[in-house]
Amino acid sequence: MPDFDRKLENQQNAPVKTTLDLPNDLVREVKLRAVNEGMKLKDVISDLLRKGLGQPNPTPAGTTARRGAIALPLFPSSPQAPARRMSLDRLVAAEQETLTREDLERFRPPV
Numbered sequence: 001m002p003d004f005d006r007k008l009e010n011q012q013n014a015p016v017k018t019t020l021d022l023p024n025d026l027v028r029e030v031k032l033r034a035v036n037e038g039m040k041l042k043d044v045i046s047d048l049l050r051k052g053l054g055q056p057n058p059t060p061a062g063t064t065a066r067r068g069a070i071a072l073p074l075f076p077s078s079p080q081a082p083a084r085r086m087s088l089d090r091l092v093a094a095e096q097e098t099l100t101r102e103d104l105e106r107f108r109p110p111v
Contacts, residue, residue, distance in 0.1 A: 019103075028092045 034044040050056070077084065083091060 024093060024096050027096055028089065031092055032088075 030044055030048070031041060034041045037044065086094070
């Protein structure tokens with residue numbers, strides 16, 4: 001069995017990918033914050049975690065948070081399209097449901 005070095009200063013500081021199961025309302029709130037602040041979702045989550053842990057928020061040199069309007073691609077749709085009658089909250093919830101379903105399909109064990 002390998003011997004692991006438990007000293008924090010000896011660990012690599014590279015980004016780590018992880019999967020978390022979070023309540024839908026919390027994910028929706030964080031996504032909306034990211035859009036409103038013009039930031040990437042991962043950056044907003046990192047900032048919130050740092051604040052929660054009482055750590056300073058390091059801003060990499062040469063980067064700033066974008067504020068204001070974000071240019072999004074527009075896709076024309078018919079006036080009868082279901083999405084035209086949905087609130088932003090419902091659209092975000094539908095997106096989350098789709099992502100969850102895709103995750104479950106992707107990680108389903110082989111039969």
